[in-house]
Amino acid sequence: MNITDELIGYISDLSRLYLSDEEKEKAKGDLSDVLSYIDKLNELDTKGMPEMSHPFEAVNCFREDVVTNGDDRENLLANAPESKGSYYKVFKTVE
């Protein structure tokens, strides 16, 4: 599959990753190589086969809703790159 500048740009935006011009060419080549390899799957007829997204079928594992954690704000904020008072600090997001 031919990876255009537009497609690699779109994927990079979905991924929230920048690519330098040099990285972009390499990324196009890498993705193209991997996709041609992956195309091997088309040798298999999977029409009507179920999609296995998980190793087992268990659904809805209910449990009692018990509060186990206390106020942990200071510990959580200790890892924040920037915080102010009891908040995470980020750039202004609304004008």
Next chain:
Amino acid sequence: MKIRELTALELGAKIKAGEVSCRQAVEAYLDAIEKKDGAINAYITVMRDEALARADEVQAKIDAGEYADSPLAGVPVAIKDNMCTKDVLTSAASKILSNFKPPYDATVIEKLNAAGAIIIGKVNMDEFAMGGSTETSFYGATGNPWDVKRVPGGSSGGSAAAVAAGMAPYSLGSDTGGSIRQPAAFTGLTGIKPTYGAVSRYGLLAYASSLDQIGPVAHDVKDAAAILALISGHDSKDSTSIIEEAFDFTDSIVEASDFDADGKCSKIAGMKIGIPANYFGEGLDTEIAASIKEAAKALEAAGAIVEEFEMPIVDYAVPAYYIVACAEASSNLSRYDGIKYGHRTKNASDLVETYYKSRSEGFGAEVKRRIRLGSFVLSSGYFDAYYKKALQVRGLIKKAFDEAYEKYDMILSPVSPTVAYEIGGQIEDPIAMYMADIYTVSINLAGLPAVSVPCGFASNGMPIGMQFIGDSFREDKLVKMASAYQAITDYHKSRPAIFADEA
């Protein structure tokens, strides 16, 4: 008696008997780390002060009669750096988490602590567990203790190298596509990838949530089984930990005394091992093929029934795996955005640029490659052709295993097509790197358990491993067969020169 020559269980027994103190055990390993890790680079963080303080705490409890049912109380352990340890750096070997100190312990860490284990450090890995060589780590490559110019495998390469070099008696790794079994094979160790749902993933930094499992890396099956029993069991914090009770392998361990004078072992007599003949064709190192065939003969001589069969679906496992794993990774790793923890760029002028630049600066090349592939296969227009197709192939793979287990108790296969290769040997060619996972990834796609054990040495001196693959939650059968194998072989007792080296 040298402390570091003991297995983890042997050391635990000596500690209980009062022949070795917890502090002596910890000091022996800290000393080994100091002397050897300069050449190996297995550790990202050595928890010297914490471990020594903890040793005294555990010793006091043992002296007071606690931990009576904990065979590993007082025994040091190294933890892969993708499992959260409260207030201790947990980096996933990535720049983006190079300042992250979790506010909580992973469930496996809580379980180890409750059993009196002493964590001595956090060990190296491929960044976010993406790789098979531990070369993609932000903290540099790790050397293989059997030849430091070679890779220890990956992604749990630090876990394997630490144990193989005698810098930890055992460790925990994680396995998403072979990341416990392949490093164990590359370093002459025993590793278990448990059934999906056997061990809680709470506190494991997620790579691919439907594939990841935590498991042990150890010197032998007895140790590995004891560790797995300790960390397994349901956890209300992980709804996919569907196992109801922790494993108990007490009756599954086979000893040399279980063999009669003719070399027969009643505990494995009649157990059926299937060998996929097509796994042994082109692409597999001939020395590895020969070692595994020899192991199969030894088990046959002991009473197991060995048959060949065909499992052609394995040819499709690697492409299906990379689609599923990368799709899940692209979603899981979207949380690393520089806002609440981890690396934040200093060069952004708005919020969106903060995301882009923090991620672009924080992730390494292989992680970015996989995030992009994952974003692509999940994007509208390509979802059906790639992601949906891969999930269907995943179902076909599971079906092929289910059919095999109607006939066999377990499957015996290679772990890796080659022995440990030289650092820098593969990393520039992603397809070659991905293809090397051919024997391991199908097990994760199907959610099955597998035990990797050493079964020989190549002419270049590198260890060879093989794996027993079982049906879901039948780890007991694997432990039985693998411990029977280790009862009649000595490969797991070999140590590299650096292990004994006191220099």
